[in-house]
Amino acid sequence: MDKIKVGIIGTGNISGAYFNNGKRFDSMEVVACADLDVARAKQKAEEHGVRGCSVQELLADPEIQMVINLTIPAAHASVCLEALEAGKHVYVEKPLAVTREEGLRVLELARSKGLLVGSAPDTFLGGGIQTAVKLLDDGWIGTPIGASAFMVCGGHESWHPAPEFYYHKGGGPMFDMGPYYLTALIALLGPIKRVTGSARISFPERTITSQPKFGQKIQVETPTHVAGIMDFASGPVGTILTSFDVKGGSMLPRIEVYGSEGTLLVPDPNGFGGPVSIWRSGSKEWTEIPLSHGKVENVRGAGAADMARAILSGRKHRASGELAYHVLEAMHGFHDASVEGAHYVMKSTCDRPAPLPLGLADNELGD
Template structure:
């Protein structure tokens, strides 16, 4: 199959791993990058040998580019994606899909009307860790799943990220920053969500940056920094979930556990591709470590666009779909809406969980 020519918009911190991995997948041909700061784009282009440095509009005007990877900040996701869709490009956007549900729905409708694919990170569910858990569940190793727990507990990003301000603005916070990893993994493993309940809080109204470059600067906090609640899936499974930037002393709680009628499985950190998978069956005292399926254990961001490229050429469904990303976006807002209104939130969207990765594929080849 002919390679799909790709352009990346947004050359910040996350762009490096995408640029590195785009050059490993057989179907991707990364030909251009763009950024509001052209000097920053030029640095990345030189480092990763990308032929063209563009403004955003120049990239969208280039007819050879079929697929745009949108790595801008969350508040720009919808605007940039809609412009790319209008230009007839397939779009893969970093998480979250958009800041608001209205923006997300507009993006889905625009992509359908234009006949292009829309997809979104996270793509970590392609990794060997979650793919291994998916097979354990499909094989019935822990029986029928009945419940789950999910914990993302951290102190916030101002102590390490060079530009942490957007984590405390609209589209940020622990739920919108890290929730997509956990919710996407849960939807992949347990199916779509039916009902959400939530409570939210904010420990500090202002954060002090301690990372380099901006150390000592203050950040006003305009979003909840602790979000807790429950999810009921269409399958009947009930999950507990907490995402927080207010855990200043650390925690040893597992990222995700799934509880079945015959045992429990521990899911690796969904912000990674590999990790340790363990299960313990009824009556057993010790955990059994499950060998990972052959696949992607290292940081393989860029596999989502590669899978989309394969779908473009073959006509099959792509896995990191816009429908799933919107379902996750609605669920994230559902925690906040439920907390504000003090009632259950009934999900309006649904999605089809992605198909497992086929076994036996060559590295960096997708089908």
């Protein structure tokens, strides 16, 4: 077997990246797609030269060994469980699930069946964050002491055609963008030991100003401004701010890591490229560092291809279900800590994802 046969469930906008990048990597081949709207699945299938079918037909197909689940977050867990019950490995868009209980059920079922679970985001496999990982591991800023991460904006109702779900349970800035930032921080510093934080709903009602729902009201059900603190198991203390309530601009960096010998400026974890900069002790300015790794364009789906390679070779995959669950638990932990006025001690842990080797081509992920 030289390629894992893959079926995609959910053919919305993001599926295009997975179809296109599925052709880039030699570990997997997308052969079919399905959607609750079978007509849409067949249209997308025709665009990309694969077979379109119903979800039930895709899950029953013995040729398909792995499912890429691109459904809406509320359906992530149920579709993952269906795929696992059908004997398929499954890779899901972020977040792994909406609740911790759902996430655990997915991991436990996969373990019981000897199947793999993986989850986006996989942007930490890009050249930007992989370069930052190498600089940390090579000691360029000494011993990591702390980190900060910032994702602030005014919300999605001004541009998104259907922004309601961003403000309902399972939404908000932490669950929307937090997975990118937390996954990147774990790739840099390892798993989290405990968290605390404060969260609020700043505007209980939002008005949609985008089309086609201009003027409709959204009742906000989830915190839209979340400030968190993380104690990493390896020692550093991190801060994170995610907000849909910043109505003006912001000059905050995306991620900074502070060490005993300098500061590392990490690029936007919602992308794959750079730039990466360092301010070392004794210096008077930032120095931009050439990227040591490739994969700087949009290669969403690299995590799925890495999991397919793991199925073929027997090694561990990097964008693992355990990593995604650890992120999910931390996100809930910030909310819980705010409500309870206490630290939330993490019950899960995960491996820090193995860095990508140097010298790989953009379509390679290492054996």
